[in-house]
Every structure is written in structure tokens, then in C-alpha cells.
Amino acid sequence: MEKYQAVSKNIALVMDQVEFVNGKTRVYGIVGDPIEQVRSPEMVTWEMQKRDHNALLIPMHIARDEFDSVMPHIMRMRNLDGLIFTIPFKAQAIALAKTLGPQASQIGAINALKKHSSGAWSGEIFDGIGCVEAFKQKGITLQDKRLQLIGLGGAGSAICVALAYEKPKLMRLFDINPQTTERMAKMVNTISPQTVIEVGLPHAEGIDILLNASPVGMLNDARLPLAVEQFKKELIVFDAIVMPENTPLLSLAHDCGCQFVRGREMMLGQISKIVDYFFAP
Amino acid sequence: MEKYQAVSKNIALVMDQVEFVNGKTRVYGIVGDPIEQVRSPEMVTWEMQKRDHNALLIPMHIARDEFDSVMPHIMRMRNLDGLIFTIPFKAQAIALAKTLGPQASQIGAINALKKHSSGAWSGEIFDGIGCVEAFKQKGITLQDKRLQLIGLGGAGSAICVALAYEKPKLMRLFDINPQTTERMAKMVNTISPQTVIEVGLPHAEGIDILLNASPVGMLNDARLPLAVEQFKKELIVFDAIVMPENTPLLSLAHDCGCQFVRGREMMLGQISKIVDYFFAP
Structure with a gap:
């Protein structure tokens, strides 16, 4: 019988070593x-696995x-329950969703698609939701705050919409394309009519939270996204840039004693909210 | 700077905990x-991961x-490099292969499909190859041996073909369907003209290795797949059945002091050969 047991142990060993996938695994x-x-x-x-x-x-x-x-056709795989979309598919992917979340409707793009038990797929965009979540994780509320947002491109427009849903007191918007700024100003007004909207060159005067969603400061770019030499220490500073972790803007914020929120925290916030979305009933 | 480091550690922790999938992972x-x-x-x-x-x-x-x-369409996924097919797709999947291995050509079914660097897909069936590999792993050669094979269905026909490629001295074939037996006898003759072929009710007289590929003995079936009360201890016995591990046939072989090879060893042999196939240049 030793031979029987040897083989059984062998199989059990394999099953123990590979705990992360089996025939019942749901695929994303x-x-x-x-x-x-x-x-x-x-x-x-x-x-997902941390949540069992x-x-x-x-x-x-x-x-x-x-x-x-x-x-x-890929979406016909019966054990596929959700998809995330990255460059260059966020706008194109919207056609795959039968229904859209509020932010995806505003932006015209999705980055997460979820299959419901009915088999129908719905989509939402979480870039902005991840940003708001990163603030929440640090106990910072956005409601009634005065915000300066720099950059209204792919991530920036999603952040802009998510911020508007938090009903801030004031939003100052800046993008290098004035038409984009104009369009996003109207969108903010639709979502949160009580928010005061300002447009123009970015600054940190009369502002509680400064958010950069422009590419200025990315990789080896040593520039700041606005003309400033120092911040008051009460200012909270956010940078959506993930690489480098330590952007010129966040370095200045750190040196001025400001609280700050980083691109990677937005990424972690987004992941947490996407997993909530995937597993919500 | 402590805050920076705290987040970096957090990310590193995640990367350490999930070592089994990342953006560069090839999917099967x-x-x-x-x-x-x-x-x-x-x-x-x-x-695959054991082989780095x-x-x-x-x-x-x-x-x-x-x-x-x-x-x-699923095969258009650029980082998908191989597929395995199980019930009920082994015959149908053959249409997906541009070229076929020798055993798949004989059987008219595949259970593995591999993408070459050219982008072309080729298929082969490994049920029989896994059986032969299980014998090799135990140092048992099949060449010039006298074999009794019982059952020539899906797995049985693949085993029959793989055995024929080993050029045994004699193959006795039995299936409940005489036409199947006739067809497989011709196939063995084509592959290995020097092998003596016998058909008829199964027995272990004048046989070196007895192989069961019929479902007799599966789950709670207490029957033996042939009429026998005991084996000479020189006989080697194989059973393709995986559940239970301890089939009535293998129990008898064990009690008679025979060497034996089990369905799970065939399964492990098959996995090893499929991974060889997937990663061959």
C-alpha cells in the first residue's frame, strides 16, 4: 500500500503548492x-484572494x-466575470457594456466591465473614484472644499467628474486645451450645480486641495505643473503620476510640510473599488 | 520620507505575495x-512554474x-500560447489545428493545441503518450512486450495508438464493440507492421502487461474488466481509471505481488509531456 500512498501524497503536494487556481476559479x-x-x-x-x-x-x-x-467572443467564456481595460481601449470598451455607471456616462469611457448574474454586462470608470477613495482612506473629505485641478485629459477628466460628485465648494479647472476646460466646467455644473467653478491658470491661493492630473513631472520631467515657489502647510497636494513615486510637486509639498496623496494610493484605491464593484450583488 | 517608504513597502508586499501572475505571464x-x-x-x-x-x-x-x-477568437489573444481540451471537445477541437501530430492524425482528436512563434497552431493527443510516459517513469519498456489492452473508447484508442508506436511484440485487443476492435487492429498494423495482433476476450495468459482502459471498476463498480482470479506475479498491470485510485483490478494486482501503474501516474505523465510540447521550440 506504500505505493498508493506515495502517489496520493504527490498529488496532495501539487494541490497544496498551487492554491491560486483550480477548476472552480472565476477568471478576470x-x-x-x-x-x-x-x-x-x-x-x-x-x-480578490485577500477577500477569500x-x-x-x-x-x-x-x-x-x-x-x-x-x-x-471572449466575453462568452462562462467563468469570466469581469474585465479591466487599459490603453488604448477605455473609450472603445464602452460599446461592450449594456448599462453604464454614472461616471462612465459622463466621461464616455470605462475601465471596468462586470458580468451580472443575469449575464448582462455593465461598465464604469474608476480612475476618478480611485482618487476620491485615496483621499477617504486618509480621512480627507472633499465636500465643501476648494479644489484646484490641473489637467483634464483621460485620467484628469475622470478625476474631475469624481470630484464633482463629492460636491466641493469650489473647483478651479485648468487644461492646456481651453475647449476641454470649458466642456469639463459644464459637466461639473451638471453634476454639482452648487459648486463654484473657476477656470484659468492654476494657482494655490484660496485653495484647500491642489490636484495634478497633467503629465508634468512624469519620469525625468523636473518641472512643476504650476508656477509656485512654496505652499502654505495647510494645503493638501495630490499627484496622479505613478512614476516616479516622488514627483517634483510632491517633493515641494513634502518640503513645505503639506499632507499629500500619491498616484499609487489612487491606484490602490481604484483597485479596491473595482473589486467592490466586481463582487457587489 | 517615511510616508514614501511606507507606500513603497506596501506595493512591494503585494508584488511579493502574488508571484504567480503579472503583465508578462503567458496564458494557457x-x-x-x-x-x-x-x-x-x-x-x-x-x-510550468516548477520549470521556471x-x-x-x-x-x-x-x-x-x-x-x-x-x-x-479566444485564440487571437496574443499572450495565449496553448490550450488543453477536455470533454466534450476533443474531437471538435481538431478543426482549430493547422497541423496535427502523428497520434492526433490517427485518432481524429486532440487534447492539446500549441501556438508556434509563427502564430500557427498545431495539435496532438496526449492520453496515450501519458500512459507510455508513466511506464517509462517506472523504467518499464514496452518494446517487444506482449500486451493485453481492454477498452478502445476515447482514452483506450489513444492508448492503443501510443502503445503501437512503442513497437510491442504482441497486442491483444478487446472492446465491447467488435467493429471498434477491428478498426484499431488495422491502425496498429499500419503503425507497427511487425506487431502480432490478436483480438478476442481478454485474458492474461502469455501476456507481459495487462492494460485496462475500459470504465469497468470506476467509482463504485466492484467488477474486474476480465474473468480472472489471480495473476502471476511477473505480470505488470495498468489501469487508466483515476477514481478510485484503488480499483478492483489494481487491488488484485497488488495482492498478487504484481508491479502496477495507475491512472493518476498516466495523468502526471501526460501533464509532463504536454508541458514539454508547449515549450518545445
Whole structure:
């Protein structure tokens, strides 16, 4: 009987070593082109397995010109329950959703798609929601605050909409494209009519929270996204940039004794909210 | 700076905890309907990661009536490098392969599909190859041996073909369907013209190795697949059945002091050979 037991142990050993996937695992994917740089597979899988879900998120590399034809078929995989979209698919992916969350409707883009038990798929964009969540995690409320937001591109417009839903007292908006600024100002007004809206060159006077969602300060760019030499220490500073962690703006905020919120905290906040969304009933 | 470091540690912690998937992971899948019972996700992933490949195998539940339309699109995923097929798709999947291995050509079914660097997909069936590998792992050669094979269905026909490629001295074949037996006898003759072929009711006289690939003895079936009361101790006995591990046939072999090879060893042998196939240049 020793031979029997030896083989049984062998199998048990395998089953013990690979605890993260089995036949019952629910599959999620992040879809992008390119895909190798994404961090969601580790981070979302960690968040899901930490919450005791038998689920993991894999990278899915779909070519740009095949996205529209391939995705509806991939979504027929019965044990696929959700998708995240990254560059260049956030706008295109909206066509895959039967229903949209409020922020996706405003922005015209999604980065998460969730299958309901009915089989229907709904989409929402979480870039801005992740930013708001990062503030909440630090006990900072946005309601009735005076905000300066710099940059209203892909991430910036999503952050702008999410901030508006928090009903701040004032939002100053700046983007290098004045038409974009104008469009986002109208959107903020629709979402939160009581918020005072200002547009123009960015500054930190009369502002409680300064948010950068422009690319200024990314990688080896040593510039600040606004003309300033120092901040009052009561100012709270946010930078959406993930690389480097230590942007010129956050360095200045740190040197001035300001509280700050970083791009990676927004990323973690976003992951937490996307996993909430995926597993909500 | 402590705040910076705290967040960095947090991220590093996540990356350390989830070592099994990231943006560069190559994806493999097992396709079946149903899917929850499969063991390949743990076992193939374990085999791949043990060999230091950044790869994992996920369950893919595709409905029977959607297989033909969905699969060619799933195969457009650029970081998907291989597929395994289980019930009910082994015959149907052959249409997805541009080229076939020798055993798949004989059987008319595949259970593994591999993407070459050219982007072309080739298929092979490994049920029989896994059986032969299990014997090799125990140092048992099949060449010039006298074999009795019982059962020539899905797994049995694949085992029959793989055994024939080993050029045994004699093969006695039995299946409850005489036409199946006739067809497989011809196939063995084509593959190994020097092998003596016998058909008829199974027995262990004048036989070196007795192989059961019939379902007799599965689960709570207490029957033996042939009329026998005991074996000579020189006989080697194989049973393709995985559940239970301890089949009536293997119990008798054990009681008679015979060497034996089990269904799970065939399964492990098959996984090893499939991973060889996936990662061969």
C-alpha cells in the first residue's frame, strides 16, 4: 500500500503548492495593447484572494485592430466575470457594456466591465473614484472644499467628474486645451450645480486641495505643473503620476510640510473599488 | 520620507505575495463544458512554474454550442500560447489545428493545441503518450512486450495508438464493440507492421502487461474488466481509471505481488509531456 500512498501524497503536494487556481476559479482579465507593463494582475488578484474569492486576474493582450471583433467572443467564456481595460481601449470598451455607471456616462469611457448574474454586462470608470477613495482612506473629505485641478485629459477628466460628485465648494479647472476646460466646467455644473467653478491658470491661493492630473513631472520631467515657489502647510497636494513615486510637486509639498496623496494610493484605491464593484450583488 | 517608504513597502508586499501572475505571464487554458471538475489548472500550472516559466493555466468554460464560434477568437489573444481540451471537445477541437501530430492524425482528436512563434497552431493527443510516459517513469519498456489492452473508447484508442508506436511484440485487443476492435487492429498494423495482433476476450495468459482502459471498476463498480482470479506475479498491470485510485483490478494486482501503474501516474505523465510540447521550440 506504500505505493498508493506515495502517489496520493504527490498529488496532495501539487494541490497544496498551487492554491491560486483550480477548476472552480472565476477568471478576470485586464485588456490592453501593449500588456506587459500592467500591474493589475498582481494587485487585483491579491485584493480578490485577500477577500477569500477563488478568482484571479490575467493579462489579456488584444491587438488594437482586433478588439471589436474578438472581445464579444471572449466575453462568452462562462467563468469570466469581469474585465479591466487599459490603453488604448477605455473609450472603445464602452460599446461592450449594456448599462453604464454614472461616471462612465459622463466621461464616455470605462475601465471596468462586470458580468451580472443575469449575464448582462455593465461598465464604469474608476480612475476618478480611485482618487476620491485615496483621499477617504486618509480621512480627507472633499465636500465643501476648494479644489484646484490641473489637467483634464483621460485620467484628469475622470478625476474631475469624481470630484464633482463629492460636491466641493469650489473647483478651479485648468487644461492646456481651453475647449476641454470649458466642456469639463459644464459637466461639473451638471453634476454639482452648487459648486463654484473657476477656470484659468492654476494657482494655490484660496485653495484647500491642489490636484495634478497633467503629465508634468512624469519620469525625468523636473518641472512643476504650476508656477509656485512654496505652499502654505495647510494645503493638501495630490499627484496622479505613478512614476516616479516622488514627483517634483510632491517633493515641494513634502518640503513645505503639506499632507499629500500619491498616484499609487489612487491606484490602490481604484483597485479596491473595482473589486467592490466586481463582487457587489 | 517615511510616508514614501511606507507606500513603497506596501506595493512591494503585494508584488511579493502574488508571484504567480503579472503583465508578462503567458496564458494557457483548459477548455471544457462543464469545467469545475478539472485538475489541469493546478497540475499544469505547477509543472510550468516548477520549470521556471512565467505561465499559468486557467479554466475556460465554453458552452458546447458556442465552441466553434468562440474559440477562434479566444485564440487571437496574443499572450495565449496553448490550450488543453477536455470533454466534450476533443474531437471538435481538431478543426482549430493547422497541423496535427502523428497520434492526433490517427485518432481524429486532440487534447492539446500549441501556438508556434509563427502564430500557427498545431495539435496532438496526449492520453496515450501519458500512459507510455508513466511506464517509462517506472523504467518499464514496452518494446517487444506482449500486451493485453481492454477498452478502445476515447482514452483506450489513444492508448492503443501510443502503445503501437512503442513497437510491442504482441497486442491483444478487446472492446465491447467488435467493429471498434477491428478498426484499431488495422491502425496498429499500419503503425507497427511487425506487431502480432490478436483480438478476442481478454485474458492474461502469455501476456507481459495487462492494460485496462475500459470504465469497468470506476467509482463504485466492484467488477474486474476480465474473468480472472489471480495473476502471476511477473505480470505488470495498468489501469487508466483515476477514481478510485484503488480499483478492483489494481487491488488484485497488488495482492498478487504484481508491479502496477495507475491512472493518476498516466495523468502526471501526460501533464509532463504536454508541458514539454508547449515549450518545445
